[in-house]
């Protein structure tokens with residue numbers, strides 16, 4: 001749609017970002033006591049919490065793998081997460097997103113150490129505003145690391161897209177709704193492996209290359225925030241968690257794992 005101007009002549013977008021700017025991102029590791037690993041991410045107006053359980057015995061025996069753990073992902077969006085109430089339960093979209101995230105995470109985990117087990121990843125979208133699959137997989141990778149599951153490297157994810165014929169990074173909700181194309185990328189910077197790649201809309205080969213390079217560059221930047229969130233959690237003494245030196249609650253999100 002070229003009739004609605006999403007980017008002005010100076011390259012400013014509606015939320016005043018430049019074409020290559022990310023929305024603000026905050027990541028926190030270890031937010032749930034009852035999960036083996038967990039993470040919370042705020043990315044623009046997205047708010048997502050992830051709990052990881054396992055590796056634990058795979059109860060459905062026919063799904064067990066004798067040589068490795070399998071990764072099972074449940075991505076779900078709360079009914080109140082979007083403007084127009086979403087029907088509860090998993091529809092086709094949730095199944096698709098769960099599957100592609102599971103495939104991306106599976107590539108990052110050293111799963112042959114845990115045969116016949118399952119690593120269960122629950123991604124709960126509390127507020128959705130475009131790019132939830134990228135934010136979800138980014139937080140899930142932090143939660144898996146927080147669970148102490150060995151990985152070859154964390155997956156970071158970000159999309160690039162096209163609005164008014166111009167390639168830009170990290171589409172927000174309005175841009176996603178009326179933009180021309182979207183390209184979510186999941187990347188493991190450590191191995192330089194692309195583990196998630198989807199495309200919605202149309203790019204020329206040149207635009208595709210530009211969008212891919214932009215999204216991959218953002219993944220490298222986001223990986224630093226993932227690491228900072230883990231460093232922040234694991235550099236704290238257990239009794240320090242959630243309190244400052246005076247024993248008062250402190251704003252955990254104000255330091256590590258923040259891009260503003």
Ligand code: CDP
Pocket residue numbers: 082083084086093128129130131132133134173176
């Ligand atoms: O969230 P993501 O961009 O990965 O997936 P999408 O299917 O492209 O959805 C884009 C956005 O549409 C979501 O992030 C939600 O904000 C919105 N959406 C919605 O309002 N209602 C739905 N049932 C599904 C998505």
